[in-house]
Amino acid sequence: xxxxxxxxxxxxxxxxxxxxxxFFMVPVxxxxxxxxxxxxxxxxENPFALGTLENLGHAVRVMFTFxxxxxxxxxxxxxxxxxxxxxxxxxxxxxxxxxxAHTQFIGRRTLLGITLFVMIMPATALVLPLFLEANSVHAxxxxxxxxxxxxxxxxxxxxxxxFYSSSVPKDLLAAARIDGCNEWDVFRRIALPLARPIVAxxxxxxxxxxxxxxxxxxxxxPNSTNYPLPIGLQDLLSTTPAFNxxxxxxxGIYRPELAVAxxxxxxxxxxxxxxxxRSLVSGLLAGSTKE
Amino acid sequence: MKSVVSTDAQSPQGTxxxxxxxxxxxxxxxxxxxxxxxxYFILLALFGVAPAVYAICLAFTSTGGHFVGLSNFIxxxxxxxxxxxxxxVAEYLLIWLGSLVVIVIGLALMLHSIARKVSAAFRFxxxxxxxxxxxxxVLVWLFMLDPTVxxxxxxxxxxxxxxxxxTILPGHLPLIFAIIAFWAGAGGWIVVTYGALNNIxxxxxxxxxxxxxxxxxxxxxxxxxxxxxxxxxxxxxxxxAGTQLFVEPQLVGEASLGLISPTWSxxxxxxxxxxxxNNFNYAAAISVDLLVIGLLCAxxxxxxxxxxxxx
Amino acid sequence: MAPVSLxxxxxxxxxxxxAVHEFDLEVADGEFxxxxxxxxxxxxTAMRMVAGLEEISSGxxxxxxxxxxxxxxxxxxxxxxxxxxxxxxxxxxGENIGFALKMKHIPKDxxxxxxxxxxxxxxLTEWIDRKPAQLSGGQRQRxxxxxxxxxxxxxxxxxxxxxxxxxxLRVQMRAEVARIQRRLGVATIYVTHDQVEAxxxxxxxxxxxxxxxxxxxxxQTIYDHPLNLFVAGFMGSPSMNLFEVHLGxxxxxxxxxTQKVELPATVLxxxxxxxxxxxxDVVVGIxxxxxxxxxxxxxxxxKDFVFFEGDVDLVEALGSEILVHFxxxxxxxxxxxxxxxxxxxxDAGLITQRGEGVARVPPETQLVIGERVxxxxxxxxxxxFDPATGLALSE
Ligand SMILES: Nc1ncnc2c1ncn2[C@@H]1O[C@H](COP(=O)(O)OP(=O)(O)OP(=O)(O)O)[C@@H](O)[C@H]1O
Ligand SMILES: [Mg+2]
Numbered sequence: 001x002x003x004x005x006x007x008x009x010x011x012x013x014x015x016x017x018x019x020x021x022x023f024f025m026v027p028v029x030x031x032x033x034x035x036x037x038x039x040x041x042x043x044x045e046n047p048f049a050l051g052t053l054e055n056l057g058h059a060v061r062v063m064f065t066f067x068x069x070x071x072x073x074x075x076x077x078x079x080x081x082x083x084x085x086x087x088x089x090x091x092x093x094x095x096x097x098x099x100x101a102h103t104q105f106i107g108r109r110t111l112l113g114i115t116l117f118v119m120i121m122p123a124t125a126l127v128l129p130l131f132l133e134a135n136s137v138h139a140x141x142x143x144x145x146x147x148x149x150x151x152x153x154x155x156x157x158x159x160x161x162x163f164y165s166s167s168v169p170k171d172l173l174a175a176a177r178i179d180g181c182n183e184w185d186v187f188r189r190i191a192l193p194l195a196r197p198i199v200a201x202x203x204x205x206x207x208x209x210x211x212x213x214x215x216x217x218x219x220x221x222p223n224s225t226n227y228p229l230p231i232g233l234q235d236l237l238s239t240t241p242a243f244n245x246x247x248x249x250x251x252g253i254y255r256p257e258l259a260v261a262x263x264x265x266x267x268x269x270x271x272x273x274x275x276x277x278r279s280l281v282s283g284l285l286a287g288s289t290k291e
Numbered sequence: 292m293k294s295v296v297s298t299d300a301q302s303p304q305g306t307x308x309x310x311x312x313x314x315x316x317x318x319x320x321x322x323x324x325x326x327x328x329x330x331y332f333i334l335l336a337l338f339g340v341a342p343a344v345y346a347i348c349l350a351f352t353s354t355g356g357h358f359v360g361l362s363n364f365i366x367x368x369x370x371x372x373x374x375x376x377x378x379x380v381a382e383y384l385l386i387w388l389g390s391l392v393v394i395v396i397g398l399a400l401m402l403h404s405i406a407r408k409v410s411a412a413f414r415f416x417x418x419x420x421x422x423x424x425x426x427x428x429v430l431v432w433l434f435m436l437d438p439t440v441x442x443x444x445x446x447x448x449x450x451x452x453x454x455x456x457x458t459i460l461p462g463h464l465p466l467i468f469a470i471i472a473f474w475a476g477a478g479g480w481i482v483v484t485y486g487a488l489n490n491i492x493x494x495x496x497x498x499x500x501x502x503x504x505x506x507x508x509x510x511x512x513x514x515x516x517x518x519x520x521x522x523x524x525x526x527x528x529x530x531x532a533g534t535q536l537f538v539e540p541q542l543v544g545e546a547s548l549g550l551i552s553p554t555w556s557x558x559x560x561x562x563x564x565x566x567x568x569n570n571f572n573y574a575a576a577i578s579v580d581l582l583v584i585g586l587l588c589a590x591x592x593x594x595x596x597x598x599x600x601x602x
Numbered sequence: 603m604a605p606v607s608l609x610x611x612x613x614x615x616x617x618x619x620x621a622v623h624e625f626d627l628e629v630a631d632g633e634f635x636x637x638x639x640x641x642x643x644x645x646x647t648a649m650r651m652v653a654g655l656e657e658i659s660s661g662x663x664x665x666x667x668x669x670x671x672x673x674x675x676x677x678x679x680x681x682x683x684x685x686x687x688x689x690x691x692x693x694x695x696g697e698n699i700g701f702a703l704k705m706k707h708i709p710k711d712x713x714x715x716x717x718x719x720x721x722x723x724x725x726l727t728e729w730i731d732r733k734p735a736q737l738s739g740g741q742r743q744r745x746x747x748x749x750x751x752x753x754x755x756x757x758x759x760x761x762x763x764x765x766x767x768x769x770x771l772r773v774q775m776r777a778e779v780a781r782i783q784r785r786l787g788v789a790t791i792y793v794t795h796d797q798v799e800a801x802x803x804x805x806x807x808x809x810x811x812x813x814x815x816x817x818x819x820x821x822q823t824i825y826d827h828p829l830n831l832f833v834a835g836f837m838g839s840p841s842m843n844l845f846e847v848h849l850g851x852x853x854x855x856x857x858x859x860t861q862k863v864e865l866p867a868t869v870l871x872x873x874x875x876x877x878x879x880x881x882x883d884v885v886v887g888i889x890x891x892x893x894x895x896x897x898x899x900x901x902x903x904x905k906d907f908v909f910f911e912g913d914v915d916l917v918e919a920l921g922s923e924i925l926v927h928f929x930x931x932x933x934x935x936x937x938x939x940x941x942x943x944x945x946x947x948x949d950a951g952l953i954t955q956r957g958e959g960v961a962r963v964p965p966e967t968q969l970v971i972g973e974r975v976x977x978x979x980x981x982x983x984x985x986x987f988d989p990a991t992g993l994a995l996s997e
Contacts, residue, residue: 009506013401017413020398024417024474027431030442034434047442092330099327111328111335113593118339120528120589121582124535128561128578129346130338132571136345152338157331174655175688177675179749180705183323189701193692212425214538219562230426234542243433243455243546255440262423262430269422 031259035059039242039254059256063264066236066253071261073225074232078265080143081217081228082210085150089206090199093153097160097198098191102173103183112161119154124215131219145220146228150210156202163198164191204276211269229265236261343582349575363576367564372554373577379465379540380556384533386469391529395477396522399484400510414485418478428475429542436467459547464555468539480525487521488514520596531588534581537562557581605631605756605789606652611661613647613813621647623813624661629757632787634780636821638800639810640836645793648810649759652791654678665756676705681750682759685766687742689734689749696721696730699748720752723782740771747779751786758783758790765795772796776803797839801825809833831935831992834887834985840925842887843959844935846989849879856886859931859957863910869981875995876986884995885935887985890925893961895969896976907978912959914973924963928975932957935989 034042036051064071099105100112126149134145168191176186214230221227227235237243240253353359367373398417402410423431434440437455438447452458459467491514499509540555554560557577565574611625622644629635637645650656652663654675663670670678681702689698700717708716721727724744734742743763750758763779764772780803783790794800800807801821808818809832817829821837828834828842835841848857853876856863870876876884896909912928934957961977969975986995 006506010405013405017398017401017405020394021413021416024420024478026442027435027474028420028423030434031431034440042440047440047444088334092334095327096331099324103324103327105324105328108324111332114335114339116593117586117589118335120531120592121585122532122535124532124537124558125578125582125585126339126342127537128558128565128574129342129582131565132349132575132578133342133345135571148334149338152334154335154339169686169688171684171686171688172690174650174653174675175682175684175749176690176701177655178653178678178680178682179702179753180676182674182676183326185705187327190690208421208424212427214425214541215558218541219565230538233426233430234545237430237433237542237545255434258430259434262427266423266427269424270419273419273422 031262034259035256035263037256039256042255055256059260062252063257063260066257070224070232071264074227074229075264077143077226078211078228078230081146081150082207084143084147085153085210086203086206088147088151089153089156090202092151093156093202094160094192094195094198095187096157097162098164098187098195100157100161101164102168102170102191115154115157115161119158123209123213127215127219130216134220140220141223141226143221143226146217149216150206150213153202153206153209156206159202159205160195160198163195168194200276204272207272208269229261233261233265346575346578346582349572350579352572354570354572363572364580367560367573367576367580370560370573372552372560372563373557375552376554376557376560380534380536383465383468383536384530386465387472387533388526388529390469390473391477391480391525392522394473395480395484395525396515398477399481399488400514402481402485403488403514404506404510410485414478414482417481420475421478424475425538426542428471429539432467432471432474433543433546455546456548456550459543459551461551461555464540464543464551467543468536471539472533476529480529483525484518484521487518491517523596524592527588527592531585534584605629605666606791607662607664607667608648608652609662609664611648611651611663612659613644613651613656614659621813622651625813625815627808627815627818629789629791631789633806634783634790634792634804636800636804636807637791637793637810638795638807638836641795643810644813645810646761647813649682649761649791649793652757653680653682653759678757679753679755680757680759681753681755683746683750683761683763685762687734687746687766689742689745691734694731694733695726695737695745695748698734698745699726699752702749702753716752720748723751724748739767740775743767743771743775747782751782754786755788758788758792760790760792762793762795764799779803797837800837807837809836811836827994828985829994831885831887831987831994834987834994835936838889840890840960840962842889842985843893844885844887844987845930845957845959846883846933846935847886849876849882849884851880853877853880856884858886858910859933861910861930861932863908865908866906866981868906869908869984872982873986873995879986879988879995883989885987885989887987888959888979889983890960890962892979892983893959893963894978895926895961895963895967896978906981908981908984909976909978911974911976914969914971914975915958917969917971919965922965924965924967924969926961926963926967926969926975928959928961928977930957930959934958 030047033048033051036053036056037045037049038051038055041049041051041055100108100115130149131140134140139145173186173190176190181189212230213228214234217226217228217231218234221231224235236253236258240258242253242255242258350363351358351360353362402413420428433455435443436447436458438444438452438458439454441447447458495517496509496513499513504512535558536556537558540551540559544551544553544555554563558581561574561577561581564570564577606627606629608625608627611622611627612620613622614620625644625648627635637648639645647656651658654670654673658671665678665680690701693701696714696717699720700713703713703716717730718727721730724747726741726744726748729737729741734745737745743766746763750760760779764775767775776799779792792799792804794803804821806819807821807824809816809824811832817824817833819827824833824837828837831844835844845858847863850856850862853870854865854867856865896907910930912930914926914928916927918925918927987993988995
């Protein structure tokens, strides 16, 4: 009785898990297959029929040359905004995490509390206020209006704080002080070299967040030459006849081309995911628990 | 050599310089601390606190800069688009959070009961679509929902959908956005929940089995209660993020030929006020509404659960 | 001039807890000073104040005659060995040892030479390019030592540096540390829990309890003449047998529970103040090795001895000796540090139990469990303490 119960539960588990595997993976697979086909084939043929390399070449060519290589421009913009933001975020959040974990100063606990609050609050909630602020100092439309808000990454500070307070013992820093380090040396020669795992973790989370961010660049950058990829995708969406039959067909952006653009947009994050897979899963937990 | 038992005699000058030394020490130590956090502090002030404060100021003033009390909040609240926007999001949240509780926890429990290697593969597959968060995920789902090209076209046909316009009817949107959110976001939560389940000591589960509990019983009576705080954590964060919905309605609206209101979600409404009406005060008022919801969620998490106890 | 002098050093933690109270200590040139005491008595705190890692609440710390209260650790010219070694995980053994020299901007080739010499002394040459994670516990301990000795500092501070090693390695390193200290002749403060380390390694021992130094002297002096009950009970293993007894008329007899024990006149002659306790309670202390089973040694001058009886409860044969656990119906007094939580005073820490005791006898002694034995002790080896204050009765 117990035995059958168990077998039944297990079989049921696998059926459900496989069904969800289909749910999660079919869209990805379909997306990867579609540039190999023409728009017409996409409509008329079996969704998983194989296409040709020739079609892929065509879609890629059309997409990349579209509007004077806009896609490459968006890619470049996305990279600048994401990495610019990450770079500044790292420069400030590693020392801040260290300072919060290992120094004493008035207001330390308050700062920690505020960091926690801002970290939990969805970043989107601050987008319009940030826009209003940027607008009041006439910074709207400049790349800095995106990069600087990106560089404020309280989650990174929290990760660094957890790392320093749990993995770097106070005695280690005390030893350095006795060995002749001043406070800056203690940080630069001991704490900073030990921060390598946290740099990787913060970079990963900040990259995923920045790269996929839509709302902030959407309000901050009205000029199409400044668009990052997500806004570029929206731009494509509004011009393509695939979703707007009335639109002029002369731009040549149909579904296979859109799929190319989407793949280009997701590829960097996907690559980071694949590489970071192992540390990621533990990192995801490290980010959410204090142990 | 003399033996010393601590006595109260001799050396009275011990305490004279203690006060000034204490102050000097404090200051010196403090300076280092401030130096380390100063850069971050400036960022926090400029891009965390200042925008919020500025939005609050705008929300309480008129276009001319006069203090108007709650008037902006009342006017936006009475706007005919305000209630529907919040209703839309509420409906979306109901579906999205419900699916989180039922499906995410269910899947995590299933993954936890099968071989570790196999479950690792499943977890990775579930997590992968997270790479397509934001605009890319919406685009992908526009394809998925378009009966003319979708790999699910048979499935969509069962419901009688012939073209994209029929699938993305306004009434379907909360469900559609929940599906997109689930597709891109559930994997991360499955990993977190699985991790929490993994933290349960094995002996506990074995003890339950020895006590005669089957897999289902163990899951419901032992595992679930032990990961309760993680479920709370997940729900609050998902709720807070869900209230801020913007990309999804924006992009789907783009593809709907004007069928979908450009003020479908509160954030879109705020955006509309700012950019179509040039009324930053109204926009700020709605932003502050949303900010308060976010802050409340954070407050609940920080103060009500023990997840973020510092020191 | 003493390299290190602590004058009424006091530490009050921000939460109001006073961990060290008016700590007085002078460490002479080249002296090896041991700090012992039960867990939580403030040893680490005292040491960290000397190092400059903990702010001094009041009192004066001098190193080579210069007041150091407000000098930062890096300018104190001290070296410290931490209990968990605190090795820099991202540096090799060589870099760990040479780090302090590097911070002093000593030329590279000179650093290299000194590091090599130090590694040689400690037998670390083979591991010099390894990272700490790839070393065994003993090797790590040596690196921590190396990091301290390479600097030729004014003072060494060592906080239980051997406590993370296994028993065998500890014995070996104990001798090594003592040898190195003698060779370098640097004033050293060494914190330990270990009885043997306390007795064998140092020139002097300071016994602490609840933030207070109770006695500071040569180890043998402390062993032979403990100033109070706590020191008597803390130093020595197994610890001193302490019984609460009733002194008879004129101090000629004492009542160990129901047993009446005759005291030879020599006892009173040696400790005249005992008279004051006639007809009162007093605590008597006997070291386990002072106790003998009566009649086993024929040539004892038995008539001057003190005799009493006890029931054998347990016999522990250690090979070189036998520990006999016996019981009497007297009150046993426990002055162990485990009860140090209440810092009221010594008497408050006293816990009286059933009168168990331990004797340390030669291995050939024949004993049967349950048997009643007659124990004898040389009256010169008796310690007496005032039960109210815990202080030893003066001679
Ligand atoms: N930062 C602190 N704040 C408040 N109390 C403290 C702090 N650090 C230590 N204490 C307390 O001060 C007392 C002395 O601590 P210390 O570490 O000096 O003991 P110790 O003698 O070194 O003990 P052990 O032998 O266990 O290492 C302890 O009771 C401890 O609880
Ligand atoms: Mg200690």
